[in-house]
Amino acid sequence: MLNNKKGKGEKRIGRPAAPKAKNPPETEKPRKAAGKADGRGPEPADFSLNGERLTVEIEGVNQTRLINRLKDADIRLIDVKKPGGRLMRLTVRKKESQKTFAILEELCYTYKTVRKSGLFSFFWANRRRAGIAAGLAAALILFFTLTGSILRIEVNDLSEISRRDLIAALAAEGIAAGTRINGLDREDIRRVVNAYPGVAESSVEITGSTLRIHVIEKTAYLPPPPSGRSVIAAYDAEITGIVTASGTARVGPGRRVKAGDVLIEGAVYDTNGAFMREVPASGTVYGRIVKTVTETVPLDVYEIRRTGRTKRRTRLSLFGFSIGRPTAPYAAYESRTSSAAMNVFVPLTFTQTAYFETESVLVTRTPEEICETMRRERLAAFIDRDAKNLTAETRLEPLSDSLIRVHVHIQGELTIGQTIG
Amino acid sequence: MSFFNEIASAIGDSVRTAGNYNIINYNGDSIYIEGIKRLVSISEEKVIMTVKKGVLTVTGVDLCVFDLEKESLIIKGNIRATYVE
Known part of the structure; x- marks a missing residue:
């Protein structure tokens, strides 16, 4: 801001006229309100806790006279600097600024406010950033609030x-x-x-x-599942008798069971049905089975038969290395291998392979032969079941000239229990 | 009683020393002067002021009148010398 008061015919009573500046400005610049820069926008404001202050730049001579005048007016001058020539900068408290400006005007000094400092000045100068500041403050409040709470x-x-x-x-x-x-x-x-x-x-x-x-x-008490041996049904059958040696019988005569059903459980219960302890289940369960096995078989089959010719090959192994790689002497064969180790001076292993030549022979069977063979085979499966009155009947169903279907119907009484666990 | 008057009393020459001027030099970086009457000259190399009996000169480099009140001031800078003529 520039200030230059011209006293046209003006007299000050009791006081000599104030001397004019030695080098008055060439052109009179319009007077502006104290504290405002010359049209270049608001002055920069610094954040300070030392109270509101103004920094004034003064142009003129005999600056010590001005300083003494200000000092005598009980104006506190802060940070008085002389950048050079006729310029001087000093800082005054805002509450003393009007008195300072009055003395400057009285002494016809050119001055302008170049800077402000203080809390109010800082925030007023940056009021356009109020939104950002408010948002930042809100974020800080939210942060400090939430960090102290359960999220x-x-x-x-x-x-x-x-x-x-x-x-x-x-x-x-x-x-x-x-x-x-x-x-x-x-x-x-x-x-x-x-x-x-x-x-x-x-x-x-x-x-x-x-x-x-x-x-x-809290968990409800559940009795552990029986982990001991149990006797289960090997076939679908009707129970005809059960003899329990150990464990608890789960079926009785007349009961129809399926394969896999528990017949004797490997556990003991009291009279109220509460589990007492585990035991290995054992016993004999008799049942009547009615079982039909169906199989589709060709009339002509190839059977592998040995021709009678045999060759042997021997291989040595030393420290994991093999000497003599045997090759199969026949196109089709069966083989049997045996080995022996001899650790006398070095670990030596002998491996001998016997090759039996085989050939495929076409065998043609009659349907009756096939049925009889299947019947005997199915009955042989129950040979260790203490079977009683076990019978097997076959029924032949021709499918084509070389293919038949054989149904083997088995029934009888036998032991059906199978121990597991 | 001011701090300096107390010291003057302790020294025992209160008539002569009190009421004149007092100087405290802080490590050569700043100087506090009490009892000034008027400033005569200010520059970055020399600050001259009048005291009750004489002219006080402070010389140095990058001198700056940091705080000036009615009868006291603080000068900051590289204080080289202070003398009274």
Whole structure:
């Protein structure tokens, strides 16, 4: 701001006229309000806690006279600097600025305010950034508010209890997201959780803004499944008799069972049906089976038969290396290999392979032969079942000139139990 | 009683020393002067002021009148010398 008062015919009573500046400005510049720069926008403002101050740039001579005048007017001058020539900068308190400007005008000095400092000046100069400042302040308030509150509740190790229900129960006791951390007591939270139905024990920890609860649920007592031996049905049958040596019989005469059903359980129960202990199940279960086995077989089959010719090959092995790689002497063969180790001086292994030449021979069977063979084979499967009145009947179903289907119908009474476990 | 008057009393020459001028030089970086009457000259190399009995001169480099009140001032800079004529 430039200020230049011309006193046209003006007299000051009791005081000599103020001397004019030696080098008045060539052109009179319009007077502007004190404290304003010359049209270049507001002055920069510095953040300061030393109160509101103005820095004034003064142009003129005999600056020590001005300083003394200001000093005598009880104006505190701060940071007086002379950048050079006729310029001088000094800082005054804002409350003394009007008095300072009056003296400057009285002494006809050219001056302008170049800087301000202080809290109010700083924020007023940056008022356009108020939105950003307000947002920053709000973010800081939100941050400091939330970091002191529970933001998340974790409940671990739940299987039967609903997590949502447990959290709702905590919220009913005032323990929820948003609760101030310093108002929470871990022991109180633990008591609330332990009082929830189904909770046996719990532990509580607060990490940052997360409340973590570890729950141990109560579990209903379930008898362990019998892990001892059990006797199951090997066939579909009708039980005709059961002799239990150990364990508990689960079936009785007349009961129809399927293959795999438990006949004798490897456990003992008391008269009330409560499990007592495990035992290895054993016993004999008789049943009447009615079983039909169906098989489709060709009339002509190739059988592999040995021709009678045999060759042997021997291979030596030393330190994992083999000497003599035997090659099969026949196109089709069966082989049998044997080996022997001899550790006298060095680990030496002898491997001998015997090759039996084979050939495929076409064998044509009659349907009756096939049926008889199948019948005998099916009956032989029950040879160790103490079978009684076991019979097998076959029924032939020709499918083509070379293919037949044989149904073998087996029935009789035998032991059907099979021990597992 | 001012701090300096107390010291003057302790020295025992309160009539002569009190009420004149007092100087405190802080490590040669700043100087506090009490009892000035008027400033005569200010520059970055020399600050001259009148005291009750004489002219006080402070010489140095990058001198700056940091704080000036009615009868006291603080000069900052590289203080080289202070003398009274």
